[in-house]
Amino acid sequence: MVSALLLKTWMINIGNEIIENGAKVAIKQAVPDLKLFETSGYSYHLVYSKFRYSLSSSLLNKLGFQREVDERWYRNLISSVYLIHNESIDFAVFPGCILDKFTLPRYYPILLKLMSKGIPIILLGAGGHDYTKTTVDYVSKILKKLKPLALITRDSVAYEYYSQISEIKYVYNGIDCGFFINDWYQPPQADKKFIVLAFDKASKVPSHVLDRIRSIDSDVTVIFTTHRPFNYIYYTIPADVFARLPIAISRFLLARRELLKSDRNLLNKETVFISDNVKDYLFLYSNAVEVHSDRVHAVVSSLAYGTKAWLYYNTPRVLLFENVGATINENLIIVNKKVLTKKKKELITFLRDIIEDNFK
CATH class of the missing domain: 3.40.50 (Rossmann fold)
Structure with a gap:
């Protein structure tokens, strides 16, 4: 063997x-x-x-x-x-x-x-x-x-x-x-319609994305999520201002260097999803009506399950979509299932x- x-x-x-x-x-x-x-x-x-x-x-x-x-x-x-x-x-x-x-x-x-x-x-x-x-x-x-x-x-x-x-x-x-x-995991089906917004590179969701969502059926729930679930633990630890200060400074410096740009207000959104289990994310991406993200693999996994997905991030990593014959139309990534x-x-x-x- x-x-x-x-x-x-x-x-x-x-x-x-x-x-x-x-x-x-x-x-x-x-x-x-x-x-x-x-x-x-x-x-x-x-x-x-x-x-x-x-x-x-x-x-x-x-x-x-x-x-x-x-x-x-x-x-x-x-x-x-x-x-x-x-x-x-x-x-x-x-x-x-x-x-x-x-x-x-x-x-x-x-x-x-x-x-x-x-x-x-x-x-x-x-x-x-x-x-x-x-x-x-x-x-x-x-x-x-x-x-x-x-x-x-x-x-x-x-x-x-x-x-x-x-x-x-x-x-x-x-x-x-x-x-x-x-092929690794087939999640269960959802019992309601929802749209997923997964943004980590931007400090907030682009306004034109929100405008699009407002034009969709009002019965669709909007779920905000992050691919950096462990970053937010720092916002939940009870500590005095002196303990928080080094963390705040570090986050600021990392953000300035484009290494970290998380939405500080994510936990205050109306419908927030954070998990340390990748299968929870795959449940979202496989069942969503749409996925909008600046995370490449939120989009990759969504497309693998046949979900419509938009990518809002200019990076050389988008070249990987070309290798599956994908087309990009105003951030919408379209993949031919047969080609994939x-x-x-x-x-x-x-x-x-x-x-x-x-x-x-």
């Missing part, structure tokens, strides 16, 4: 769970009898962020000095990857938005350890937050060192930049793992061929 290790990132964003659970389905559909294990890179994300966004680093960056993170930043960390016997795992799968200077350096020590153990790595449905020259050069350098067995991209730009790396044995221009999420089904089957076939050629 073939065994694989799924490399999960960190549960601070519901979108990550959508990607990773979609990846599970893709792997299992490729090899139904495959034994799948999981591990998280959360501790590496936590400690790297401590160094990367420390007060001293932030001040130096503000003054124009680029402070590099100490290469030994992870010296006191250990992952289950360090302890796993190399003969118990045939290959590892690393899915999602990983080809950039945010995720890759955080996960690099784990990927390096897998390489040293002789465990091949498959990058599945991979893409990046951006494709600037600095990012492409950095990612290319890391991929050449890691020599992954396969790179399956989720957009054509990632494929164009990284398919030429000779150290990668298999390269394929595939689709985002989130489009498999409807065909693309999913093609990715499964490619993944199956890799596994059968190397591990069976």
